[in-house]
Amino acid sequence: xxxxxxxxxxxxxxxxxxxxxxxxFVFGYNEDFEIRVSVPDTSSPIKKKADKMDKTMTxxxxxxxxxxxxxxxxxxxAYRGWNGSTTKPVLSYERLWGQPETNQEIMxxxxxxxxxxxxxxxxxxxxxNYEKGDxxxxxxxxxxxxxxxxxxxxxxxxxxxxxxxxxxWWGMFGAADKSLRKEAVKLYKSLWxxxxxxxxxxxxxxxxxxxxEELGGRLNDDTAITKGKKGVLSEYECYDAVNKINxxxxxxxRSTGGNNKYRFLLIPGYDTDIGRTISADFKMPADKVxxxxxxxxxxxxxxxxxxxxxxxxxxxxxxSWGTAADIRLMNDNFAKMKKFVDAGYGVIIGExxxxxxxxxxxxxxMVDWLSCILDNCDKFNYCPVLxxxxxxxxxxxxxGFSDSKLAELYQSRAN
Numbered sequence: 001x002x003x004x005x006x007x008x009x010x011x012x013x014x015x016x017x018x019x020x021x022x023x024x025f026v027f028g029y030n031e032d033f034e035i036r037v038s039v040p041d042t043s044s045p046i047k048k049k050a051d052k053m054d055k056t057m058t059x060x061x062x063x064x065x066x067x068x069x070x071x072x073x074x075x076x077x078a079y080r081g082w083n084g085s086t087t088k089p090v091l092s093y094e095r096l097w098g099q100p101e102t103n104q105e106i107m108x109x110x111x112x113x114x115x116x117x118x119x120x121x122x123x124x125x126x127x128x129n130y131e132k133g134d135x136x137x138x139x140x141x142x143x144x145x146x147x148x149x150x151x152x153x154x155x156x157x158x159x160x161x162x163x164x165x166x167x168x169w170w171g172m173f174g175a176a177d178k179s180l181r182k183e184a185v186k187l188y189k190s191l192w193x194x195x196x197x198x199x200x201x202x203x204x205x206x207x208x209x210x211x212x213e214e215l216g217g218r219l220n221d222d223t224a225i226t227k228g229k230k231g232v233l234s235e236y237e238c239y240d241a242v243n244k245i246n247x248x249x250x251x252x253x254r255s256t257g258g259n260n261k262y263r264f265l266l267i268p269g270y271d272t273d274i275g276r277t278i279s280a281d282f283k284m285p286a287d288k289v290x291x292x293x294x295x296x297x298x299x300x301x302x303x304x305x306x307x308x309x310x311x312x313x314x315x316x317x318x319x320s321w322g323t324a325a326d327i328r329l330m331n332d333n334f335a336k337m338k339k340f341v342d343a344g345y346g347v348i349i350g351e352x353x354x355x356x357x358x359x360x361x362x363x364x365x366m367v368d369w370l371s372c373i374l375d376n377c378d379k380f381n382y383c384p385v386l387x388x389x390x391x392x393x394x395x396x397x398x399x400g401f402s403d404s405k406l407a408e409l410y411q412s413r414a415n
Contacts, residue, residue: 031173033185042194049201050200053203054204059264059345062346063348068117069118069386071386071387074098077123078099079093079126083224086126100390111156117383120159123165123167125167160266160350162208162266163192163210165212165213170218171225171226172184172187173219174220174221183225192210202259208249210246219241220232236281239281243283261289262292264294267294267296270282272298277297293345295348298349299333309363320364321364321366330376348382351385352386354369
């Protein structure tokens with residue numbers, strides 16, 4: 001009887017082993033990131049020689065030098081919509097979401113207000129017909145982004161550029177159709193090759209950020225290509241995909257030469273969420289050079305205070321902030337990111353902010369919430385970058401903060 005049972009166990013195990021060996025039984029996100037892409041030479045017509053670059057500065061020193069930052073929100077990332085025209089005048093995309101055309105005076109005003117860096121979100125597919133498999137960025141769009149970057153650099157600001165939402169083409173990475181995942185890799189590599197080559201001669205004042213909030217569960221989002229079909233990746237596969245996309249980003253930028261060999265690179269955390277980014281499933285990419293990587297998370301907690309100004313299906317509008325419990329929660333959350341600083345990575349709070357009340361007035365405790373953010377960033381050596389879309393800082397004349405308390409807060413924290 002024992003021999004019979006043993007024979008059955010061995011038979012079952014042998015069958016299972018055969019299945020493992022003969023079938024494509026794999027775990028994780030196993031797309032081919034070694035795909036080669038061909039793009040035109042997008043070298044800058046302005047910056048033809050490489051600037052002298054500080055190769056000794058560390059990521060921790062950089063975050064200290066960057067001080068406080070602000071986002072040029074709803075501007076270069078304003079989007080044409082799925083299947084919208086990619087051939088309109090370049091400045092029309094910049095104004096799609098009601099923001100003014102960016103100029104030198106705006107960047108000078110940021111600097112005068114106490115900011116030392118600006119994050120410039122960009123939707124690169126505005127003038128790229130990716131829905132039809134064309135992954136080439138229109139040269140006029142590259143020119144315009146470079147112009148805006150130079151406005152900021154001329155003002156003495158550090159600059160972050162990224163690929164920001166961008167019609168959420170990122171959902172192609174999670175598509176059930178494996179051929180679309182392959183196209184996602186091609187699009188990603190084509191896009192970042194063109195951007196990296198365009199800016200390869202700029203010095204350490206320009207930082208590349210691989211994505212916005214898309215690297216995480218949003219890899220399963222619907223897109224113009226998937227047409228109503230959401231992605232199918234499990235959470236484990238999403239983490240694996242995020243890790244591989246971030247590694248691809250580092251390897252690709254380094255391969256484009258020039259100052260990109262040493263450029264500071266900002267790695268988006270999982271969903272740019274603190275809790276999900278500190279997970280052991282999230283891995284920082286390997287790099288050929290030391291101390292040149294940073295990690296980005298966003299902070300809108302409590303979401304019922306920061307994001308909404310009326311009751312919604314998922315929460316009740318929180319109209320005030322500042323209790324001992326409120327402060328303790330923020331302090332505890334910010335302390336969690338210290339593990340990255342301890343490992344030598346700079347930490348960027350790429351977005352933070354508070355929604356105004358429906359009547360346009362600030363919520364109770366807003367300045368205290370912002371001040372507590374800045375206190376935590378000073379304590380842990382993080383760089384905070386305020387999310388703003390003409391909400392607090394006017395990009396129309398007169399330029400600057402309309403709220404004197406906010407103006408005083410950021411002026412008092414200037415580097």
